[in-house]
Amino acid sequence: MEQQALQVLRTVFGYESFRPPQEQVIDTVIRGGDALVLMPTGGGKSLCYQIPAIVRPGTGIVVSPLIALMQDQVAALRQSGVRAAFLNSTLGAAAARAVEEALLAGELDLLYVAPERLLTGRFLDLLARAPLALFAIDEAHCVSQWGHDFRPEYIQLSVLHERFPAVPRIALTATADEPTRREIIARLQLEQAQVFLNGFDRPNIRYRIVERGSNAREQLLRFIRAEHDGEAGIVYCLSRKRVEEVAHWLAEQGLTALPYHAGLPAETRRVHQERFLREEGVIIVATIAFGMGIDKPDVRFVAHLNLPKSVEAYYQETGRAGRDGLPADAWMAYGLQDVITLRQMLAQSEADESHKRVEHHKLDAMLGLCELTSCRRQALLRYFGDHLHEPCGNCDTCLEPPQTWDATVAAQKALSCVHRTGQRFGVNYLIDVLLGKDDERLRRFGHHQLSVFGIGQELNVNEWRGVFRQLIARGLLAVDIEGHGALRLTERCRPVLRGEETVLLRREIKAAKAPRNRRKGGAAVAGSDEALWEALRAQRRLLAEEQGVAPYMIFHDATLMEMMAARPTTLAALAHISGVGTRKLEAYGEAFLAVLQQHADAETERSDTVEDTLQLFRRGMHAEAIAHRRGLTVDTIHSHLATAIARGQVELNDALGLAQAEVNAIADALLAQDGGKRLKPVYEMFDGRYGYGVLRCVQAALGREIQDARE
Numbered sequence: 272m273e274q275q276a277l278q279v280l281r282t283v284f285g286y287e288s289f290r291p292p293q294e295q296v297i298d299t300v301i302r303g304g305d306a307l308v309l310m311p312t313g314g315g316k317s318l319c320y321q322i323p324a325i326v327r328p329g330t331g332i333v334v335s336p337l338i339a340l341m342q343d344q345v346a347a348l349r350q351s352g353v354r355a356a357f358l359n360s361t362l363g364a365a366a367a368r369a370v371e372e373a374l375l376a377g378e379l380d381l382l383y384v385a386p387e388r389l390l391t392g393r394f395l396d397l398l399a400r401a402p403l404a405l406f407a408i409d410e411a412h413c414v415s416q417w418g419h420d421f422r423p424e425y426i427q428l429s430v431l432h433e434r435f436p437a438v439p440r441i442a443l444t445a446t447a448d449e450p451t452r453r454e455i456i457a458r459l460q461l462e463q464a465q466v467f468l469n470g471f472d473r474p475n476i477r478y479r480i481v482e483r484g485s486n487a488r489e490q491l492l493r494f495i496r497a498e499h500d501g502e503a504g505i506v507y508c509l510s511r512k513r514v515e516e517v518a519h520w521l522a523e524q525g526l527t528a529l530p531y532h533a534g535l536p537a538e539t540r541r542v543h544q545e546r547f548l549r550e551e552g553v554i555i556v557a558t559i560a561f562g563m564g565i566d567k568p569d570v571r572f573v574a575h576l577n578l579p580k581s582v583e584a585y586y587q588e589t590g591r592a593g594r595d596g597l598p599a600d601a602w603m604a605y606g607l608q609d610v611i612t613l614r615q616m617l618a619q620s621e622a623d624e625s626h627k628r629v630e631h632h633k634l635d636a637m638l639g640l641c642e643l644t645s646c647r648r649q650a651l652l653r654y655f656g657d658h659l660h661e662p663c664g665n666c667d668t669c670l671e672p673p674q675t676w677d678a679t680v681a682a683q684k685a686l687s688c689v690h691r692t693g694q695r696f697g698v699n700y701l702i703d704v705l706l707g708k709d710d711e712r713l714r715r716f717g718h719h720q721l722s723v724f725g726i727g728q729e730l731n732v733n734e735w736r737g738v739f740r741q742l743i744a745r746g747l748l749a750v751d752i753e754g755h756g757a758l759r760l761t762e763r764c765r766p767v768l769r770g771e772e773t774v775l776l777r778r779e780i781k782a783a784k785a786p787r788n789r790r791k792g793g794a795a796v797a798g799s800d801e802a803l804w805e806a807l808r809a810q811r812r813l814l815a816e817e818q819g820v821a822p823y824m825i826f827h828d829a830t831l832m833e834m835m836a837a838r839p840t841t842l843a844a845l846a847h848i849s850g851v852g853t854r855k856l857e858a859y860g861e862a863f864l865a866v867l868q869q870h871a872d873a874e875t876e877r878s879d880t881v882e883d884t885l886q887l888f889r890r891g892m893h894a895e896a897i898a899h900r901r902g903l904t905v906d907t908i909h910s911h912l913a914t915a916i917a918r919g920q921v922e923l924n925d926a927l928g929l930a931q932a933e934v935n936a937i938a939d940a941l942l943a944q945d946g947g948k949r950l951k952p953v954y955e956m957f958d959g960r961y962g963y964g965v966l967r968c969v970q971a972a973l974g975r976e977i978q979d980a981r982e
């Protein structure tokens with residue numbers, strides 16, 4: 272049967288080989304053994320039960336906590352020709368009956384069910400009469416009270432083992448630390464199961480935590496425009512109000528941004544989620560109410576405008592980016608106010624003491640991650656008991672190592688200021704004192720006479736905010752319980768005040784610089800490739816709309832990219848592309864080959880006409896004369912010359928009769944816009960003074976410069 276598994280991988284799913292633990296897991300389950308699988312999001316857990324369910328006789332029953340996830344998985348499986356169905360409250364009685372009959376008749380490979388339904392006596396009796404291949408328990412951490420998505424129904428899933436001891440079970444999760452793992456095994460009676468632990472690393476996600484400037488929204492917009500223009504992403508905010516406000520504002524800036532939070536009508540939420548899944552390039556702005564069970568593979572970024580409460584939450588939320596394995600960003604803007612708010616929320620929490628201690632500990636770990644000056648990924652993995660021996664090279668601290676400075680004296684000044692003013696004031700007031708501000712309120716309290724008044728003028732307001740933030744984050748200062756934001760000293764600040772401990776702080780980095788490189792789902796897409804990429808995506812969109820499924824269910828981005836690189840011209844060649852299985856080849860092969868062919872023809876034609884222009888140009892004719900001779904527009908001739916510049920056949924200065932200052936101005940404008948990719952805003956910026964052809968020439972020259980710099 273093992274041979275059969277590989278066969279299914281290749282023909283049904285279109286993948287060449289298994290990823291590391293998949294093969295062993297699938298082997299185990301096909302042979303009737305139980306398995307517990309811990310794999311990071313995007314690692315490929317689904318195949319671990321889907322393939323055994325297809326290979327073994329009977330139906331694989333998949334327990335999944337989320338209805339949205341079920342529908343999507345079933346729709347995606349059907350695209351690959353797998354006989355899959357789901358049973359949940361969204362189905363009408365007749366449809367549900369039809370599914371049950373198919374189950375009894377052995378006509379299903381996979382059946383997804385919600386735990387509530389699975390556990391009813393009626394359904395268990397039905398199962399007893401059906402041929403069963405396996406039970407898969409997805410999101411198995413939901414069984415754990417220690418974990419963070421506890422679902423009471425999950426506890427009763429042990430009944431499966433008791434009633435159907437001969438049917439193999441496989442439990443899967445992406446988030447399980449040691450105690451959660453033990454709880455899963457105990458509660459689901461998986462003592463005999465083989466455990467497959469495959470690390471937690473998500474190497475394709477680039478972690479970045481930036482200091483928040485005075486305008487977080489602007490920072491977010493710059494980040495999206497520069498790096499994820501037109502791509503799908505999730506933006507997390509703490510409050511519903513903020514969600515609405517940010518979504519509205521992003522939409523005003525011309526992005527497709529939709530709000531999502533528990534206070535919106537169910538129908539609105541459904542529509543927004545649906546659009547996020549089905550359309551391309553939709554941004555969801557959400558509270559944490561959004562995301563569980565979102566299986567969309569091509570989420571290119573997850574942005575946090577507020578600090579999550581724990582590293583677990585951060586890891587789970589950011590983990591929704593890049594499930595397809597292509598490069599993705601986890602970006603967070605974080606500042607002093609976050610630290611104060613979260614500390615206050617904790618202080619005011621009604622939870623019992625032991626619970627509070629745990630929460631405190633979790634928040635400290637999260638703050639520690641933010642203030643880190645070494646590799647973020649190493650710290651994240653360490654938190655989950657996983658080890659990465661070398662710094663990752665794909666997080667902000669690796670890419671741009673932050674500088675630290677000896678802030679011992681500054682810390683002492685800040686702490687004394689808190690002490691001398693009676694531990695009753697908030698950050699802004701304290702900074703006013705340190706800077707020696709002439710202020711009415713300050714005078715009233717007599718604080719202009721204190722020894723700390725005006726002793727902090729070597730730093731500016733922002734730098735002081737950074738100092739206070741880090742002191743609070745490290746627990747040297749505490750936030751008051753009453754919620755006014757007053758700071759007080761803690762036990763831990765003594766050694767610093769006594770001069771026994773050195774304080775090294777992160778240096779505040781100036782607001783983000785211009786983006787250096789733009790990545791589209793990973794590989795850079797340039798020039799004529801951009802056109803092919805768009806054409807392939809348009810074809811995919813068309814097919815998806817015809818069937819009312821999400822574009823990624825037709826083909827993933829990674830599959831389209833491989834098509835671009837390999838340029839197959841026959842169905843047989845197309846079949847070799849990863850993600851193209853037998854059914855999809857039959858259903859969509861011709862359509863995509865046609866797009867590739869069309870593009871190849873256009874390229875040849877274009878190449879010929881560029882060649883004609885180039886010959887005239889080499890004879891000393893300038894663009895206007897060539898246009899006249901060939902009966903084309905000057906703009907078209909400039910575009911031809913741009914192609915020649917990109918190929919290194921023509922120099923920019925020869926092609927355009929522009930002054931160097933003009934060229935520089937255009938180049939700057941291009942770079943400021945999306946790293947030089949978008950022409951329209953630049954065209955408009957100069958009121959159309961420079962045609963698109965001219966802009967393309969400058970763009971092509973920039974492209975070559977960047978390329979040369981790399982080599």
Ligand code: ADP
Pocket residue numbers: 286287288289290293310311312313314315316317318568594595596827849
């Ligand atoms: P998980 O459930 O672990 O988050 P998925 O099962 O959704 O991950 O798989 C993540 C992505 O990896 C999917 O796009 C899937 O098609 C792809 N994938 C899984 N296994 C393989 C494989 N052996 N070869 C290529 N792609 C794979």
Ligand code: ZN
Pocket residue numbers: 645646647648649662663664665666667668669
């Ligand atoms: Zn790193």
